[in-house]
Amino acid sequence: MKVFKFGGASVKDAGAVKNVAKIIGMFPDQQAVVISAMGKTTNALEEVVQALWNRDEMRFTQKVDEIRSFHLQIMNELFADKDNAAYADFENEITQLRSKYNERIPDNYDFEYDQIVSKGEVISTKIVAHYLTSIGESAAWTDARELIRTDNNYRNADINWQRTEELFAARFTPLFSTSRVLIIQGFIGHTAEGFTTTLGREGSDFTAAIVAYCTNAESVTIWKDVPGMLNADPKWFDNTIKLDKISFKEAIELSYYGASVIHPKTVKPLQNKQIPLYVNSFLDPEKTGTVIQADQDQDHLIPSFIFKMNQVLVSITPKDFSFIVEKNLSDIFERLSSIKAKINLMQNSALNFSVLLDEEKTDIDDLLKKFEDHYLVKYNTGLELITIRHYDQPTIDRVTTDKEVLLEQKTRDTARIIVKDLSKK
Ligand code: ASP
Ligand code: MG
Numbered sequence: 001m002k003v004f005k006f007g008g009a010s011v012k013d014a015g016a017v018k019n020v021a022k023i024i025g026m027f028p029d030q031q032a033v034v035i036s037a038m039g040k041t042t043n044a045l046e047e048v049v050q051a052l053w054n055r056d057e058m059r060f061t062q063k064v065d066e067i068r069s070f071h072l073q074i075m076n077e078l079f080a081d082k083d084n085a086a087y088a089d090f091e092n093e094i095t096q097l098r099s100k101y102n103e104r105i106p107d108n109y110d111f112e113y114d115q116i117v118s119k120g121e122v123i124s125t126k127i128v129a130h131y132l133t134s135i136g137e138s139a140a141w142t143d144a145r146e147l148i149r150t151d152n153n154y155r156n157a158d159i160n161w162q163r164t165e166e167l168f169a170a171r172f173t174p175l176f177s178t179s180r181v182l183i184i185q186g187f188i189g190h191t192a193e194g195f196t197t198t199l200g201r202e203g204s205d206f207t208a209a210i211v212a213y214c215t216n217a218e219s220v221t222i223w224k225d226v227p228g229m230l231n232a233d234p235k236w237f238d239n240t241i242k243l244d245k246i247s248f249k250e251a252i253e254l255s256y257y258g259a260s261v262i263h264p265k266t267v268k269p270l271q272n273k274q275i276p277l278y279v280n281s282f283l284d285p286e287k288t289g290t291v292i293q294a295d296q297d298q299d300h301l302i303p304s305f306i307f308k309m310n311q312v313l314v315s316i317t318p319k320d321f322s323f324i325v326e327k328n329l330s331d332i333f334e335r336l337s338s339i340k341a342k343i344n345l346m347q348n349s350a351l352n353f354s355v356l357l358d359e360e361k362t363d364i365d366d367l368l369k370k371f372e373d374h375y376l377v378k379y380n381t382g383l384e385l386i387t388i389r390h391y392d393q394p395t396i397d398r399v400t401t402d403k404e405v406l407l408e409q410k411t412r413d414t415a416r417i418i419v420k421d422l423s424k425k
Contacts (some may be wrong), residue, residue, distance in 0.1 A: 014077030037120025148189035228289030
């Protein structure tokens with residue numbers, strides 16, 4: 001059995017849904033197909049939650065109407081038969097969504113968020129499942145809200161692996177005796193009490209890994225609008241190269257440094273069961289993309305580049321000129337953690353401790369205030385962090401031309417360089 005995952009872009013309109021059906025039809029295997037909300041529906045549902053929270057009925061209704069017409073248009077292009085059961089199923093979901101406004105005043109934002117935002121995946125999977133059936137595919141809709149068991153950490157729920165495995169064995173795998181293709185929502189799960197949870201934005205890749213782990217699938221394929229994993233983000237880099245084959249370990253390293261092709265939680269469960277992960281293009285499904293698997297033999301062949309823009313380098317010096325040693329390091333870390341700083345890189349010298357942070361996520365005034373009693377703090381904004389896996393000197397030279405290098409750290413496999421772009425003022 002194979003697991004396929006189709007994200008929002010691959011079901012963004014009727015043509016895209018037809019293409020998904022085509023890809024499913026290309027492979028004769030049994031398939032568990034994980035699907036995200038259509039297009040930008042998750043963002044639209046986030047606005048619905050916001051409107052509900054603000055008790056803004058006009059905005060709430062307007063957003064629900066927009067979501068309804070967006071999906072109706074897709075359905076109208078997919079279903080020749082206007083009596084297709086998809087319509088009743090869909091209107092039922094929309095009615096439930098609308099009724100949220102009058103249910104009660106919510107008092108747990110994250111809980112309400114999950115009950116509402118999860119509808120995007122419920123709706124998309126119902127439409128796709130009905131469409132597949134309407135074209136004669138042997139397909140069935142399944143409900144992640146009965147299969148993927150999580151804790152109640154709403155908006156970022158953690159998986160109860162053991163229970164999820166049991167649920168898949170009892171209620172999912174047996175369905176293959178009657179259907180070749182089982183459709184399931186990405187991104188969502190449920191608590192022991194039966195409330196809906198979400199796994200964090202962009203969590204559908206992770207769902208694909210959960211499904212594969214819990215069914216011992218032979219492989220996972222994530223279908224994307226790129227030809228595979230590239231060695232750099234084309235936004236920042238010309239002449240990117242596709243990585244044909246990398247190891248689980250390398251994929252985890254790349255996502256740790258900020259490569260964003262697959263959700264960071266996806267690789268670990270697959271690595272645990274040695275299930276290969278393919279990243280292929282839904283625009284060119286015959287072509288091979290990238291395979292992520294156990295072998296490390298090709299990891300070093302192509303250098304990978306990860307860019308983090310808008311970085312701020314903060315340098316912290318004790319006012320009494322005491323050395324930077326374990327004692328004040330722990331004080332510095334405590335202060336940083338109290339302002340929820342996310343550290344991208346750090347370095348210390350005798351009198352100075354430097355951390356690199358995302359500018360957008362850092363309140364500099366807050367940070368200065370936190371430290372002013374004992375430390376002198378200086379900072380430098382508008383920087384870039386470049387990480388190169390499997391670097392050599394020419395690759396470093398290539399990315400640092402016209403740039404001032406402020407700091408460089410190297411290990412055997414990884415070079416990390418903080419630069420200021422001299423062409424930007
Ligand atoms: N629909 C969810 C999101 O947009 C999950 C996903 O697409 O992976 O975040
Ligand atoms: Mg998405």
